[in-house]
Amino acid sequence: MHRRILAPCALAAASLLLAIPASAASFAPGAPGIGDPYYPYYGNGGYDVSHYDVRLQYRPATDELEGTTTILAKTTQDLSSFDLDFLLDVSEVRVNGTKAAFTASGEHELVVTPKKPLAEGTSITVVVRYGGVPSTKSAYGFSTWHRTPDGAVAADEPEAAWWWYPSNDHPLDKATYDVSVAVPDGIQVISNGTLQSTSSQLGWTRWNWRENKPQATYLTTLAVGRFDITTGTSEGGIPVVNAYSKDLGENDGAARASVERTGELVDWLSEYFGPYPFGSAGGYVPDTTTGYALETQTRVFYSPRQFARGSNTxxxxxxxxxQWYGDSVSVKGWKDIWLNEGFASYAQWLWSEHEGEGTAQELADYVYDSHPADDPFWTVAPGDPGPDNQFDAAVYDRGALALQALRNEIGDDAFFAVLKGWPKKHAYGNASVADFQRYAEQVSGKPLAALFDTWLFEPVKPAAPAARTASVAKAATVAAQPKSWKKIEATHDVHQH
Structure with a gap:
């Protein structure tokens, strides 16, 4: 042990420092970003949200939205100010009941300065009153608020909340939700979770939705319009709520023939991924011209174009x-997107096998053979694709191919134990690609670093297919296109702006 000797003057200075409250100089603004290298200003630092209460009134004819969002959170540092991600016009902010100063900053930041600084570990209630016309707002050159002939839709990835409620917009800060929206009588409101109640007064109907499991901000959704709403229960006991615009035209039948199978498919997926993690399931198909679908929690958003060629299960x-891979277990950072898209794509491969339209191995062989060594497809690393390639086809296809390689390496028993155990281990939390590799190694008892590097990170075509069987591993063989491929391929652009 080395004892430090302080001179008398040093002791006096130390005593003076002790007399000053430690917190006096420690209060600082929360960071304007949560720390994601792909999106430096998405999310915010300094606090963690536990619940959002979003209370709105919306006029479809003019796209006017008025709202009050109440945010329950806890500070994670001594804060002099903090940011929220938001675009609409704010009229008042209160922190713990007291009016706070606020100003807009950057592309989508709302900077809030409480009347008194907030010590680390403080529970805070933030009330934001606001209004505006969401369709007139944009950030970084785009908008995720979609007008429809009878209303509007908020659904996009990796951002959608800024146009209708203030938030800490990153998957690392998940929370529960109450969403309450008043619209003119005859108009419906669709959101996440379960419908708690509706009430009508003076020509307005208020719809109250609740999601009581942690939910990432980009997985919240809002749809206003004229819908036909169907309800039911899956054979496994999961309540199902689906909604279809009353103006889907010739896509209506195919949309219903697909989305109405939600309960059946939830039960089928549960055999592979374990119990369904939420209290309800379903989807909605609004009258929108967008071309993508999105896994908005418990209430999937589908574009009518997904069904333009017929039903598409x-x-x-x-x-x-x-709902398991992305919603219940969410990414730690956006570079971990393979944990969402690779697994959802592989689920399609399993469904293809179930339907007799091509086995997972046949699909893996086809994907491998379809892309020659000089194809840019192989330069995208699904394990860290970069923000410009976050939703590249390689993240889906090479991502699923990596899972088939893992399956062949560790065997079916261990592979399907991993598929089912992973959502249970990280339920309602966040995880990274590195976390998944460690978990797969733990379950299988095999070192997998080389396999993960080859299939997820190296910017070249691997030297051999994913453990092809001897009967098909012939140099001149080109795998035939499985019957299911066209519908699987159509999913590649489901999350593009």
Whole structure:
């Protein structure tokens, strides 16, 4: 042990420092980003949200939205100010009941300065009153608020909340939700979770939705319009709520023939991924011209274009698989997107096998053979694709191919134990690709670093297919296109802006 000797003057200085409250100089602004290298200003530092109460009034004819969002959170540092991610016009902010100063900053930041600084570990209630026309707002050159002939839809990835409620917009800060929206009588409101109640007064109907399991901000959704709403229960006991715009035209039948199978598909996926993690399931198909689908928690968003060529259960499987892989277990950072898209794509491969339209191995062989060594496809690393390639086809296809390689390496018993155990281990939390590799190694008892590096990170075509069987591993063989491929391929752009 080395004892430090302080001179008398040093002792006096130390005593003076002790007399000053430690917190006096420690209060600082929360970071304007949560620390994600892909999106430096998404999310915020300094606090953690536990619940959002979003209370809105919306006029479809003019796209006018008024709202009050109440945020329950706890500070994670001594804060002099903090940011919220938001675009609409704010009229008042209160922190723990007291008016706070606020100002807009950057592309989508709302900077809030409480009247008094907030010590680390403080429970806070933040009330934001606001209004505006969401369709007139944009950030970084785009908007995720979609007008429809009878209303609007908020659904996009990796951001969608800024246009209708203030938030800490990153998957690392998940929370529970109450969403209450008043609309003119005859208009319906669709959101996440379960419908708690509706009430009508003076020409307005208020719809109250609740999601009581942790939910990432980008997985919240809001749809306003004229819908036909169907309800039921899966054979496994999961309540199902689906909604279809009354103006889907010729896509209506195919949409219903696909989305109405949600309960069946949830039960089928449960055999692979374990118990369904939420209290309800379902989807909605609004009258929108967008081309993608999105795994909005418990209530999947589908574009009518997903069903333009007929029924498409494959896309429903993809989005429902995300309820385990992406929604219950969310990414730690956006570079971990393979944990969402690779697994949802592989669920489609399993469904193809179930339907007799091509086995997972046949699909793996086809994907491998379809891309020659000089194809840019192989330069995208699904394990860390970069923000520009976050939703590249390689993240889906090479991502699923990596899972088939893992399956062949560790065997079916260990592989399916991993598929089912992973959502249980990290339920309602966040995880990374590195976490998954460690878990797969733990379950299988095999070192897997080389396999993960080859299939997820190296920017070249691997030297051999994913453990092809001897009967098909012939140099001149080119795998035939499985019957299911076209519908699987159509899923690749489901999350593009």
């Amino acid at each position: 494959s896309v429903v499987v993809h989005e429902l698989a995300h």
